[in-house]
Amino acid sequence: AQSVTQLGSHVSVSEGALVLLRCNYSSSVPPYLFWYVQYPNQGLQLLLKYTTGATLVKGINGFEAEFKKSETSFHLTKPSAHMSDAAEYFCAVSENFGNEKLTFGTGTRLTIIP
Amino acid sequence: ETGVTQSPTHLIKTRGQQVTLRCSSQSGHNTVSWYQQALGQGPQFIFQYYREEENGRGNFPPRFSGLQFPNYSSELNVNALELDDSALYLCASSLRGGYTEAFFGQGTRLTVV
Numbered sequence: 001a002q003s004v005t006q007l008g009s010h011v012s013v014s015e016g017a018l019v020l021l022r023c024n025y026s027s028s029v030p031p032y033l034f035w036y037v038q039y040p041n042q043g044l045q046l047l048l049k050y051t052t053g054a055t056l057v058k059g060i061n062g063f064e065a066e067f068k069k070s071e072t073s074f075h076l077t078k079p080s081a082h083m084s085d086a087a088e089y090f091c092a093v094s095e096n097f098g099n100e101k102l103t104f105g106t107g108t109r110l111t112i113i114p
Numbered sequence: 115e116t117g118v119t120q121s122p123t124h125l126i127k128t129r130g131q132q133v134t135l136r137c138s139s140q141s142g143h144n145t146v147s148w149y150q151q152a153l154g155q156g157p158q159f160i161f162q163y164y165r166e167e168e169n170g171r172g173n174f175p176p177r178f179s180g181l182q183f184p185n186y187s188s189e190l191n192v193n194a195l196e197l198d199d200s201a202l203y204l205c206a207s208s209l210r211g212g213y214t215e216a217f218f219g220q221g222t223r224l225t226v227v
Contacts, residue, residue: 004156034215036218041223042220042221043118043204043218043219043220043221044157044204044206044218045218046215046217049215090156090157092156101147101159101162101170101172102147102149102157102159102206102216103159104149104156104157104158105156106154106155106156107154107155107156
């Protein structure tokens with residue numbers, strides 16, 4: 001069985017500051033990992049994904065995440081926060097890629113302080 | 115914006131009624147998955163359809179059922195609605211074996227009163 005834990009249901013950072021959203025997972029097989037963003041009253045948009053290969057993954061809007069197998073983590077970072085980054089962020093894990101049945105974390109709401 | 119469209123965007127139903135939600139998948143995709151997102155929670159996998167057959171199901175009771183049509187569009191049906199069924203229902207389409215990610219629709223907000 002898979003599971004995802006997102007530490008911190010709410011995170012606030014100042015505009016221009018580092019964004020760090022934490023995600024830990026458990027999986028019985030090598031995982032496929034995803035970060036999605038959700039703006040109010042909208043669906044989910046994929047930020048980035050880890051499948052195989054390079055453990056540092058770059059996504060859209062300046063976000064990146066690093067897969068650390070030894071720590072079972074896939075934390076999301078962005079060097080400099082922008083007001084438009086305010087949203088809900090979800091980490092997800094899957095045993096398959098291209099046929100995902102995604103298991104999501106409970107989400108982290110990111111607030112940007114002007 | 116993705117090519118996954120869901121209808122309706124919002125609806126209100128009374129406890130005990132039945133509801134049908136619809137999803138049109140992205141062109142070229144053959145798999146549709148449905149998720150329930152309760153307020154303040156992450157999406158939870160309901161079930162997935164591939165080639166018009168259910169291909170995996172999450173921890174949801176049988177009153178949640180679905181269909182996939184030859185054009186790969188899909189329906190989610192919920193019978194005997196309960197107050198706890200109030201949620202955002204998300205549809206995601208993907209290409210099985212295509213090694214591309216799933217794309218989500220905007221969701222249907224269901225309120226049960």
